[in-house]
Amino acid sequence: xxxxxxENLCKTYGKGENEVKALDNVSFTVPKGQMLAVIGPSGSGKxxxxxxxxxxxxxxxxxxxxxxxxxxxxxxxxxxxxxxRQVGLxxxxxxxxxxxxxxENITLPxxxxxxxxxxxxxxxxxxxxxxxxxxxxxxxQLSGGQQQRVSIGRALFTSPQVILADExxxxxxxxxxxxxxxxxxxxxxxxxxxxxxxxxxENIALQCDRIITLADGKIADDKLVGIx
Amino acid sequence: MKFEMLLARxxxxxxxxxxxxxxxxxVIAVTLMALLFTGYSTLQSCMREAAYAxxxxxxxFTDITAEQALKLSRLPEVESYKKASMPDxxxxxxxxxxxxxxxxxxxxxxxxxxxxxxMDYSKLEKWREGHLDVNYDLVERDxxxxxxxxxxxxxxxxxxxxxxxxxxxxxLIIDTAFEISSKEREQQFGxxxxxxxxxxxIVGIMTMEGIMLSVVGIPIGLAVGTAVAYIAFxxxxxxxxxDVFYFGDKADEVLKFNANPIMxxxxxxxxxxxxxxxxxxxxxxxxxxxxxxxxxARDNNVKKVRRHTLMGMIFGWTGKLxxxxxRRQPKRYIITILSLTLSLSxxxxxxxxxxxxxxxxxxxxxxDADSDMYISTEYSIFDKTGYRPIVEKLEKSKYFSHxxxxxxxxxxxxNKARMAITYVNEDSYNRAFFGKPPISYDELKNSxxxxxxxxxxxxxxxxxxxxxxxxxxxxEKYIEEYNQKVKEDPxxxxxxxxxxxxxxxxxxxxxxxxxxxASNVFKIVKTCPVxxxxxxxxxxxxxxxxxxxxxxxxxxxxxxxxxxxxFGNFDYGISIECDLAHPRYxxxxxxxxxxNKDMQLxxxxxxxxxxxxxxxxxxxxxxxxxxxxxxxxxxxxxxxxISTGIINRQSELASMECVGMTKWQLYKMxxxxxxxxxxxxxxxxxxxxxxxxxATEQFLIAVQIMTPEGVGSLIKISxxxxxxxxxxxxxxxxxxxxxxxxxxRMQKTSLIDRIRSVE
Numbered sequence: 001x002x003x004x005x006x007e008n009l010c011k012t013y014g015k016g017e018n019e020v021k022a023l024d025n026v027s028f029t030v031p032k033g034q035m036l037a038v039i040g041p042s043g044s045g046k047x048x049x050x051x052x053x054x055x056x057x058x059x060x061x062x063x064x065x066x067x068x069x070x071x072x073x074x075x076x077x078x079x080x081x082x083x084x085r086q087v088g089l090x091x092x093x094x095x096x097x098x099x100x101x102x103x104e105n106i107t108l109p110x111x112x113x114x115x116x117x118x119x120x121x122x123x124x125x126x127x128x129x130x131x132x133x134x135x136x137x138x139x140x141q142l143s144g145g146q147q148q149r150v151s152i153g154r155a156l157f158t159s160p161q162v163i164l165a166d167e168x169x170x171x172x173x174x175x176x177x178x179x180x181x182x183x184x185x186x187x188x189x190x191x192x193x194x195x196x197x198x199x200x201x202e203n204i205a206l207q208c209d210r211i212i213t214l215a216d217g218k219i220a221d222d223k224l225v226g227i228x
Numbered sequence: 229m230k231f232e233m234l235l236a237r238x239x240x241x242x243x244x245x246x247x248x249x250x251x252x253x254x255v256i257a258v259t260l261m262a263l264l265f266t267g268y269s270t271l272q273s274c275m276r277e278a279a280y281a282x283x284x285x286x287x288x289f290t291d292i293t294a295e296q297a298l299k300l301s302r303l304p305e306v307e308s309y310k311k312a313s314m315p316d317x318x319x320x321x322x323x324x325x326x327x328x329x330x331x332x333x334x335x336x337x338x339x340x341x342x343x344x345x346x347m348d349y350s351k352l353e354k355w356r357e358g359h360l361d362v363n364y365d366l367v368e369r370d371x372x373x374x375x376x377x378x379x380x381x382x383x384x385x386x387x388x389x390x391x392x393x394x395x396x397x398x399x400l401i402i403d404t405a406f407e408i409s410s411k412e413r414e415q416q417f418g419x420x421x422x423x424x425x426x427x428x429x430i431v432g433i434m435t436m437e438g439i440m441l442s443v444v445g446i447p448i449g450l451a452v453g454t455a456v457a458y459i460a461f462x463x464x465x466x467x468x469x470x471d472v473f474y475f476g477d478k479a480d481e482v483l484k485f486n487a488n489p490i491m492x493x494x495x496x497x498x499x500x501x502x503x504x505x506x507x508x509x510x511x512x513x514x515x516x517x518x519x520x521x522x523x524x525a526r527d528n529n530v531k532k533v534r535r536h537t538l539m540g541m542i543f544g545w546t547g548k549l550x551x552x553x554x555r556r557q558p559k560r561y562i563i564t565i566l567s568l569t570l571s572l573s574x575x576x577x578x579x580x581x582x583x584x585x586x587x588x589x590x591x592x593x594x595x596d597a598d599s600d601m602y603i604s605t606e607y608s609i610f611d612k613t614g615y616r617p618i619v620e621k622l623e624k625s626k627y628f629s630h631x632x633x634x635x636x637x638x639x640x641x642x643n644k645a646r647m648a649i650t651y652v653n654e655d656s657y658n659r660a661f662f663g664k665p666p667i668s669y670d671e672l673k674n675s676x677x678x679x680x681x682x683x684x685x686x687x688x689x690x691x692x693x694x695x696x697x698x699x700x701x702x703x704e705k706y707i708e709e710y711n712q713k714v715k716e717d718p719x720x721x722x723x724x725x726x727x728x729x730x731x732x733x734x735x736x737x738x739x740x741x742x743x744x745x746a747s748n749v750f751k752i753v754k755t756c757p758v759x760x761x762x763x764x765x766x767x768x769x770x771x772x773x774x775x776x777x778x779x780x781x782x783x784x785x786x787x788x789x790x791x792x793x794x795f796g797n798f799d800y801g802i803s804i805e806c807d808l809a810h811p812r813y814x815x816x817x818x819x820x821x822x823x824n825k826d827m828q829l830x831x832x833x834x835x836x837x838x839x840x841x842x843x844x845x846x847x848x849x850x851x852x853x854x855x856x857x858x859x860x861x862x863x864x865x866x867x868x869x870i871s872t873g874i875i876n877r878q879s880e881l882a883s884m885e886c887v888g889m890t891k892w893q894l895y896k897m898x899x900x901x902x903x904x905x906x907x908x909x910x911x912x913x914x915x916x917x918x919x920x921x922x923a924t925e926q927f928l929i930a931v932q933i934m935t936p937e938g939v940g941s942l943i944k945i946s947x948x949x950x951x952x953x954x955x956x957x958x959x960x961x962x963x964x965x966x967x968x969x970x971x972x973r974m975q976k977t978s979l980i981d982r983i984r985s986v987e
Contacts, residue, residue: 048980051979051983054886056886056980057978076890077890077891080889080890080891081888083885083886083887083888084888084889089886089887091883091983095880095886095983097549097883098880099533099549099553099556100552101533108545108884109887111545112545112884112888112889112890112893113888154887
C-alpha cells in the first residue's frame with residue numbers, strides 16, 4: 001500500500017533568465033514502511049524534494065499525497081499541524097533549540113500540540129537513543145552524535161508516518177554515523193515507519209530498501225536494493 | 229586601512245535598511261545627549277543672567293572721589309566700568325572684572341581698598357557698609373574667584389556622573405543597532421576570515437563603519453537635540469517661571485537659551501566615543517566566533533537555563549521559551565528592565581508628585597483662601613454701615629466678581645458650648661452654603677432672624693436660642709494702652725490692629741479682666757446641618773475640650789440692627805475678601821487698592837496660587853522632558869532587544885516552524901516576550917514608587933513636617949500604580965509591535981531560506 005504519492009512535482013526558483021528548475025516533473029510513490037535513500041550530486045534537487053515532502057516548502061506545481069491526503073491543499077495552519085504530527089524531520093546540523101534541554105527538544109512537537117508527553121514512551125525512546133543520562137543537558141552540552149540522536153528523537157517522538165532525514169550523518173564521524181543509521185533502521189523496523197533519507201554516503205544508501213537517484217531535478221534512476 | 233574602508237563603505241551602501249537604523253539610533257542617542265548638555269548650559273546661563281540682573285556689576289564703589297575712581301578703573305583686573313556722578317559730587321563706580329581668577333574675592337577686595345583707597349584693614353569692615361557692594365553670586369558664576377571655580381568643578385562632576393549614567397543606557401541603543409547590522413553579516417565575516425582577513429581587519433571594518441556613520445548621525449543628532457532643547461526652553465519660559473524666581477523688572481531677559489559650543493563639542497565627543505566603543509565592541513564580538521562557526525551561523529552556546537520560570541508557569545511552554553531566551557543576553561535584559569522600571573517610575577512619580585502638589589496647594593488655598601484677595605479696611609465694628617462706601621468703591625471698580633463680608637463673634641450656649649454668630653453679605657452667604665443655601669438671602673433678610681447650622685440634634689426644632697457673647701469687654705487700662713500704642717505709631721497700626729488686639733486679649737484673659745457677660749436671645753428661622761464639604765469654614769467640631777455647637781448665620785442687614793454691646797468695647801478694622809472678575813485684572817486691582825487710603829491689600833492669594841501653579845507647571849514641563857528622554861531610551865532599548873532577539877533567532881524559529889509551530893504560536897511567543905519586559909518593568913516601577921513614597925513619608929516624619937497619622941495622605945499608592953499600569957499598556961503595545969514587525973518580515977522569507985541560513 002502506497003503511503004506517499006508524488007505527482008509531477010516541479011519547483012522553480014527565480015524568474016526569467018535567472019530561473020532555475022530545482023525539481024522537474026518528479027513522480028514516484030513510497031509504500032508504507034519502506035526505507036528510501038535519495039542520492040545525487042549537489043544541486044540535483046534532493047533537499048528541495050525533501051522539504052516539499054515534509055510540508056516545509058510549497059511546490060511550484062504538482063501534488064504530494066500522504067496517506068491519500070493532498071498535503072498542499074491545506075492552509076498554513078494545518079500545514080504546520082501536518083508537520084507536527086505526520087512527519088519527522090532530521091537535519092544535518094540538528095536544528096535543536098539551544099535553550100531547551102534534550103528532553104524538551106524531543107517533546108517539543110507534542111508540547112506545541114498542547115498534549116502531555118507520555119513519560120513511558122519518552123523513557124523508552126531516550127533508552128533507545130542512548131541519551132537517557134543526558135536528558136537534561138542543553139544542546140551545547142552534547143556531542144554532535146548526541147545532538148543528532150536528540151534530533152532523531154524529536155522526529156520519532158510523535159510517531160509520525162514518515163521520517164525525512166537530510167544527510168543525518170553528514171556532520172558525524174563514522175562511528176556515530178553507523179550508530180545513527182542503525183537507530184533509524186531499528187525505528188523503521190520496530191515502528192514500521194516510512195523513511196526517506198538524503199545521503200551522499202553510498203554505504204548508507206545500500207542499507208536502504210530502495211535508492212532514487214536525482215540529477216538536474218529529475219529522477220535519473222530508481223531501483224530496489226534489498227540488502228538490509 | 230584601505231581594505232577596511234572599502235568594505236565599510238560597501239556595507240553602508242549595500243545594507244541601506246541597517247545603515248538607516250544605525251544612523252537613526254545614533255541620532256536618537258546624540259539628540260538626548262545634546263538635549264542634556266544644552267539644558268545644563270542654559271540653566272547655568274539663566275542663573276548667571278539672574279545674578280547680573282539683580283546687580284549688574286562685580287563690585288560697586290559708592291561715595292568715592294574722582295581720583296579714587298580713576299585709580300580703581302585702572303586696575304589690571306578690570307574689564308569694564310561705569311562711572312556715575314552723584315548729586316553730592318561723589319562718584320559711584322560699577323566694575324566688571326576680567327574672566328580670570330583673582331584668588332579669593334574677599335582678600336582681593338580688602339587689598340584693593342587698602343592699596344588704592346588707602347583704607348586701613350582694621351577699619352575696612354565698617355567702611356564697606358555704604359561704600360562697597362560685591363555681587364558675590366555674579367563673581368562666582370563668572371568664575372572670577374577660586375570658590376566659584378571650585379563650585380563649578382563640583383557641579384561639573386555631579387553633572388558628568390549623571391551624564392555617564394545616562395550614557396551607559398544610551399550606548400545600548402547604538403550597540404544594538406550595530407549588533408543587528410553585524411548579525412546579518414556574520415556569515416560574510418566568517419567567509420572573509422576564511423579567505424584571509426585577520427580578526428583585526430574585521431574589527432577595523434566595524435570601527436570604520438562606526439566612524440563613517442558618526443559623520444552623518446552626530447551632526448544631525450546635535451542639531452535635533454539643540455532644537456528640542458530650544459523648544460523645551462521656550463515652553464518653560466512661556467510658563468512665566470522667570471517672574472516667580474526673579475522679582476526684577478525684566479524677568480524675561482533673565483531667561484536666555486544657551487547652546488554653548490563647548491558643551492555641544494563635549495556632547496559630540498561623548499557621542500563619538502560611544503559609537504566607536506559600540507562599533508569596536510561589536511567587531512570584537514564578531515571575531516569571537518571561529519570562521520566555521522560564523523559561516524554556519526550556529527548560535528547554540530547556551531550553557532545554563534532556569535528550569536522553572538514565572539512566565540513558564542503562567543503561559544506554559546511558550547512562556548518558558550520566552551523566559552529562557554531573555555537570559556541569553558542577561559546584561560542587556562537587565563538593563564532594559566531597569567531602564568523601563570526607571571522610566572515608568574519616573575513617569576508615575578513625576579505625575580503623582582505634581583498631582584499631589586496641586587492637590588496640596590488646592591487644599592491649602594481652598595481651606596484658607598476661598599477668595600483671591602484679603603483687603604484690610606478701617607471701618608469700625610461699631611459703625612454698622614461703615615463697610616458700605618468701601619464695598620461700593622470695590623463694586624464700582626469692576627475688577628471684582630464677588631465681594632465677601634463676614635463679620636462674626638463667638639458666643640456660648642447655656643451649657644457652655646461655643647456657637648459662632650456670623651453676619652454675611654449675599655456673596656458670602658452663598659459661599660458659606662456652597663451655592664445651595666437652605667433659604668434665599670432675601671428670605672433670611674426679610675425674616676430678621678438667623679439660620680442655625682448645626683449637626684447637634686439637641687438644637688434642632690428651636691425657635692430661638694439664648695447666647696452669652698464672647699464680647700471682649702476689656703478693662704479701661706488696656707483700652708488706654710491700646711489707643712496710646714495706635715496713636716504713637718498710626719502708620720504701623722493703620723491696617724494691622726488685629727495682632728495688637730490679640731495681644732491685649734491674651735493679657736486680659738490672663739489677668740481675668742476680660743468680661744463676657746452680655747447676652748441676647750436670637751430668633752431662629754431655619755435649622756440645617758453643616759454643609760458636607762471639606763472646605764466648609766462652619767464648625768461641626770466634636771472636640772470635647774472646645775466644643776462648637778454650631779453656627780448662627782444672619783445677613784449683614786441684621787448686623788446693622790444689633791446692639792454695640794454685643795461686640796464689647798474694643799474697636800478694630802474688618803477685612804473684606806474679594807474675587808477677581810478676570811485674572812487680567814490682578815495688577816489693576818492691586819493698583820486700585822493701593823490708590824485708596826481706606827483699604828490695604830493684606831493678602832494676595834491670587835498671586836500666591838499663581839506662583840505655585842507656575843512653579844508646578846515649569847517643574848512639570850522640565851520633568852516631563854526628562855521622563856520622555858528616559859522613556860525614549862527605555863523604549864528604543866526594548867524595541868532593539870526584542871527585534872534583535874528575533875532576528876538572531878531567525879533560524880531557530882524556522883526550526884520550530886519546521887517541527888510544527890504555527891504562525892499564531894510564534895506570535896503568541898513574541899507577545900509574551902513583550903509582556904515579560906512590561907510586567908517586570910511595571911512590577912519594578914510599582915515597588916520603586918512604593919519605596920519612594922515610604923522613604924519620603926519617613927523623611928517628612930523625621931523632619932517633623934508630617935505626623936505618623938498623616939502616612940498615606942501625601943500620595944496614595946494607587947495614584948502612581950494607575951499611571952504605571954496606563955504606561956505599561958502603551959509599552960506593551962510598543963513591545964508587541966517590536967516583536968510582530970520583524971516576525972512578519974521574517975515570514976516573507978521562505979522557511980527553506982531561513983533553515984538554509986543554518987545549514
